Amino acid sequence: ETVQLSRSPRSLTFTNGGILRESTTNSAVVEFNSRFSNSISNNFVAGYTRVREPRTTPGDPFPRVTLRLPGSRTVSLGTEAFSTVNQLDQDIFTLTDNLTIFKGKHTFTFGTHNELYKMYNAFIGQAYGDYEFSSSPASDVNPATGQPYTAIENFERGIATSYTYQYSRTSDPREGAKFGAMQLGFYGQDEYQATDNLKLTGGLRLDIPIYLDKPLENEDFNNSALAQRYDVRTNRMPKPALMWSPRLGFNWDVKGDRTTQLRGGTGIFTSRFPFVWAGGAFTQSGVLLDQNRMVTASGAAPAIPFNADPFNQTKRTSASQPGGNITVLDRNFKVPQIFRTNIAVDQQLPFGFIGTAELMYSKNLNSFNFNNINLVEPSGTLEGADNRVLYPAANKILPNYTEIVYIENANKGYSWTATAQLQKSFSNGLYGSLAYSYTESKDLNPGTSSQNHSNYYRVASVNGSNNLEVGFSPFNVGSRIVGAISYRREYLRNLATAVSVFYTGQSGTPFSYIVRGDVNRSTFTSSNSNHFSLLYIPRDVSEIRFAGSEAEQAAQWSEFNAFIENNEYLSQRRGQYAERNGARTPFTHQFDFKFSQDIFANIADKRNVLQFTIDILNVGNLLNKNWGERYAYGNSYFDNTFQILDLDSFSGNTPVYKFARKGTDLPYTVSDEPIGGSRWVGQIGLRYIFN
Numbered sequence: 001e002t003v004q005l006s007r008s009p010r011s012l013t014f015t016n017g018g019i020l021r022e023s024t025t026n027s028a029v030v031e032f033n034s035r036f037s038n039s040i041s042n043n044f045v046a047g048y049t050r051v052r053e054p055r056t057t058p059g060d061p062f063p064r065v066t067l068r069l070p071g072s073r074t075v076s077l078g079t080e081a082f083s084t085v086n087q088l089d090q091d092i093f094t095l096t097d098n099l100t101i102f103k104g105k106h107t108f109t110f111g112t113h114n115e116l117y118k119m120y121n122a123f124i125g126q127a128y129g130d131y132e133f134s135s136s137p138a139s140d141v142n143p144a145t146g147q148p149y150t151a152i153e154n155f156e157r158g159i160a161t162s163y164t165y166q167y168s169r170t171s172d173p174r175e176g177a178k179f180g181a182m183q184l185g186f187y188g189q190d191e192y193q194a195t196d197n198l199k200l201t202g203g204l205r206l207d208i209p210i211y212l213d214k215p216l217e218n219e220d221f222n223n224s225a226l227a228q229r230y231d232v233r234t235n236r237m238p239k240p241a242l243m244w245s246p247r248l249g250f251n252w253d254v255k256g257d258r259t260t261q262l263r264g265g266t267g268i269f270t271s272r273f274p275f276v277w278a279g280g281a282f283t284q285s286g287v288l289l290d291q292n293r294m295v296t297a298s299g300a301a302p303a304i305p306f307n308a309d310p311f312n313q314t315k316r317t318s319a320s321q322p323g324g325n326i327t328v329l330d331r332n333f334k335v336p337q338i339f340r341t342n343i344a345v346d347q348q349l350p351f352g353f354i355g356t357a358e359l360m361y362s363k364n365l366n367s368f369n370f371n372n373i374n375l376v377e378p379s380g381t382l383e384g385a386d387n388r389v390l391y392p393a394a395n396k397i398l399p400n401y402t403e404i405v406y407i408e409n410a411n412k413g414y415s416w417t418a419t420a421q422l423q424k425s426f427s428n429g430l431y432g433s434l435a436y437s438y439t440e441s442k443d444l445n446p447g448t449s450s451q452n453h454s455n456y457y458r459v460a461s462v463n464g465s466n467n468l469e470v471g472f473s474p475f476n477v478g479s480r481i482v483g484a485i486s487y488r489r490e491y492l493r494n495l496a497t498a499v500s501v502f503y504t505g506q507s508g509t510p511f512s513y514i515v516r517g518d519v520n521r522s523t524f525t526s527s528n529s530n531h532f533s534l535l536y537i538p539r540d541v542s543e544i545r546f547a548g549s550e551a552e553q554a555a556q557w558s559e560f561n562a563f564i565e566n567n568e569y570l571s572q573r574r575g576q577y578a579e580r581n582g583a584r585t586p587f588t589h590q591f592d593f594k595f596s597q598d599i600f601a602n603i604a605d606k607r608n609v610l611q612f613t614i615d616i617l618n619v620g621n622l623l624n625k626n627w628g629e630r631y632a633y634g635n636s637y638f639d640n641t642f643q644i645l646d647l648d649s650f651s652g653n654t655p656v657y658k659f660a661r662k663g664t665d666l667p668y669t670v671s672d673e674p675i676g677g678s679r680w681v682g683q684i685g686l687r688y689i690f691n
Contacts, residue, residue: 003058008632008669014077016059026050039102047094055086061310063129067151068161070135070660072516072643079310082451084127085174088276089120107191115183115272121279122176124166124289125451128310131160133302137649140301158306162525163294165313166324169287177282180212183272183335197253205245207270209335211237215282220322221404226397227328230373230406234285234326237278238333243270245337259348266341268365273335277368277407280327280452286401291324292316293402295525297393298518299649323400326374327452330408337366349422356421356435364413369445370456371466373397374404375522378463382519383653385543385575386536389463390653391521402524405452412470415441417477432485439477442470457523457530460512460580460641464522465532471580474640478507478584496598501591501619508585509631511640511667513570513578517647519655535578535644537570547648547656556659563644563661581640585631585668593619606691613685621680629678632671642667 005018027049034042062078069075098111136142136149154160168175189203217235221227247267254260283289292315296302307313316323344358374397378389398404416439423433445468449455456465486500512534519533538544541561546553564570569583593616600609620627645657671677 010071010073010669012075014075016057016062017064017076017078017080018058019080019083020056020058021053022055023051023053025052041100043096043098043100045094045096047092047096049090049092049094051088051090051092053088055083055088057083061128063131063306063308063310063313064126065155065306066130066132067155068132068134069151070646071665072646072660079128081130082123082125085122085124085176087120087122087174087176091118092116105193109187109189109191111187113185113187115185117181117275119180119275119279120176120178121276121283122174123279123283123451124168124174126164126166127173129307129313130164131304131306132162133159134161136301137299154302155306159302160304160306161296161302163292163304163314164525165292165315167290167313167315169290175283175288177215177279178213179215179279179282181273181275181278182210182212184208184210197256199251201247201249201265203247203267205247205270207243207245207335208240209238209243209273210240211278213237213282216285216287218286218322218326221286221326221398221401224398226373226404230328231331232328232373232406234281234287234328236331237281238329238331241332241334243335243337244268245270261346262344263346264341264343266339268337268339271336274447274450276450277327277447277452277455278329280405281329284325284327284405284452286322286324286326289324290316290322291402293525298521298647321400323402325402325453326404328404328406330406332409333407334366334409336364336368339363339365351424352426353422353424356419356423358419359416360419361416362414364443365411366409367411367413367444368447369408369410369468370447370452371406371408372403372456373406374401375464375466378520380653382655385538386655388520388533388536388577389467391464393521395521396524403453403456405456407452410444413441413443413473415439415473429488430486431488432483434483435481437477437480437482439480441473441476443473444468444470446474448474458532460514460532460534462534462577464520466522472510472582474510474581476510476581478510479505479587480507481505494599494601496600498594498596498598500594502594504588504590504592506588508587509640509668510581510584511642512580513583513667514641514643515645515647515657516643517645517655519647532641534580537564537573537576537578539575543575545651545654545656547658556657559661560645560659563659563665583642583667588630589620590618590628590630591620592617603690608691609689611685611687611689613683613687615683615685617681617683618678619680621678628680630671630676631668632673632677640668 002021003018004021005013007013029045029047032044057079064078064081067075093116096113098109101108133151133155135151136154138148140148142149142153185205185207187203187205192200194200214235214237222233227233245268249265252262254262294304340362342358342360344356347355349355376392376395376397379392380390381387382390417437419435419437421433421435425431445455445459447455449458459465459468461468483503484500486498488496488498490496515533515535518531523530541557546556595614597612598609600607616622618628644661645659648656648658672679674681
């Protein structure tokens with residue numbers, strides 16, 4: 001069982017707001033090998049995997065409470081909102097058979113790989129109620145202080161800014177998705193030794209994903225003009241698709257003496273579909289689960305009563321009518337597929353060095369995108385230099401539903417990687433290597449969440465989540481340097497000692513500068529956790545408007561302008577929008593150390609080894625507490641973001657902001673996590689190696 005509790009200098013979560021994760025996997029495999037002749041053999045493998053992953057919480061049930069404080073600070077307490085009902089069970093059956101035929105210079109392989117899935121996914125987030133408390137507008141004054149109510153004061157008097165409650169419409173409070181699917185795979189390959197120094201490999205694979213069950217029918221939605229417009233139904237999954245994947249590769253020993261090796265390949269590669277997204281179509285049909293969402297209009301005083309009883313939350317008043325979230329998939333939806341090509345050369349260099357250079361390019365053919373088809377079209381644009389699209393205040397097409405997430409294919413996005421490496425093995429047991437790689441990766445939607453509506457909302461954009469543009473991926477690595485040096489020596493006939501040091505230097509994590517608030521009015525919630533509007537960086541004070549008196553406005557501009565000037569990324573983009581994941585945290589450096597001591601002996605003419613090891617990860621931090629620093633965010637499983645401005649209100653079609661940052665505020669924190677963070681970690685190991 002693993003405990004997850006997210007905290008940072010700007011985000012405090014009480015212990016009862018943590019997550020308890022547990023995962024149990026049992027696997028069984030049967031393999032049968034046959035040899036029919038000297039030229040024909042067969043390999044048969046059947047497997048079964050059972051996975052059970054309950055997700056629970058510490059402490060007694062309590063509604064989730066989030067206090068939104070100035071400066072983008074938060075305090076959270078109560079049961080973690082999306083762990084109230086969260087259970088994933090998987091039963092996976094696999095069947096693989098490969099027939100190999102050797103004929104002259106050809107090695108033919110014909111095979112099939114099939115996977116059958118039975119899944120149960122119970123997910124009802126916010127099942128105890130989820131409340132947010134923010135500071136009141138200037139019109140809602142606390143008579144005791146003469147100032148607008150703070151978020152803490154609103155919590156004390158039990159008046160929330162937003163409220164969300166999800167629940168089962170059936171008699172089972174843990175109602176979940178129960179469905180089956182399978183993916184059939186058939187392939188053939190020819191490995192052809194064209195000459196002594198040239199090998200060609202060609203193949204063709206066919207994958208067929210098939211859904212074995214259908215979600216519940218929602219006649220109210222299916223009969224709507226909206227469903228007819230997009231040709232979607234809640235009780236229809238994508239039809240089986242024939243996913244062809246041709247591939248070709250080569251390996252050429254140019255001179256036949258292994259001094260120059262040229263290798264590469266090109267092809268199409270098909271993945272599995274993330275079934276947790278498909279499971280959303282079963283639970284979010286509008287008839288299995290329901291949702292009550294209440295929000296406070298921008299600039300209005302909060303008026304939503306807080307109820308501390310987790311088992312007696314307020315349901316929708318029109319609960320007899322279908323409602324809540326809906327997920328529908330395009331009937332022609334195909335599983336993700338990419339085109340990839342690479343070319344590499346390995347070259348023996350003078351003095352025993354080996355150099356490698358490689359270039360790889362990938363292009364999305366069938367990626368994915370999430371749109372909210374229940375959102376009306378934009379009604380205009382903002383006034384001024386920031387002229388992003390603006391939606392009307394009444395922005396729903398079907399008022400009894402919230403987000404109707406439509407999952408469809410998109411062919412946008414790419415990545416490329418260039419790598420250079422130099423390595424050498426010395427006769428005295430010393431080895432060294434150094435490699436540099438640069439990766440650029442862009443996508444339309446990274447799909448970083450298991451929840452469909454989170455994949456829709458939580459992508460930083462200029463014109464809202466229904467109008468995404470290709471941007472830097474959160475997995476955009478940038479520069480990466482990897483070095484290693486090791487020394488191993490055998491002595492006294494039965495002993496060997498090895499010492500190794502590894503170095504990794506990497507560009508910082510990408511992140512986006514955004515506004516705290518719904519600048520487009522493109523969401524159905526006042527929750528800032530679902531607002532990802534990219535920041536417009538003004539050229540001067542005429543391109544932005546702040547709240548408050550003239551003196552307060554002038555002070556905020558002065559502080560905001562200084563913040564921009566002191567930021568290398570923002571100061572170079574005046575008059576433009578911030579890019580999605582266009583900024584980065586500082587470059588990181590990490591050294592790791594490994595020591596191993598072997599005691600070996602020949603037993604029955606085979607070497608047996610008893611090995612003792614000591615590993616120290618981020619050993620620099622052991623030597624100096626300021627070395628090996630790594631950086632983190634509180635929302636690392638989405639696109640990382642930093643909120644600079646708070647949206648206060650609108651004056652016509654002009655947004656009015658508040659700046660509540662300090663000039664020393666950074667968009668990241670130094671991670672204190674023991675694993676993957678800035679702390680050094682030591683490990684002692686003992687193992688027995690036999691052949």
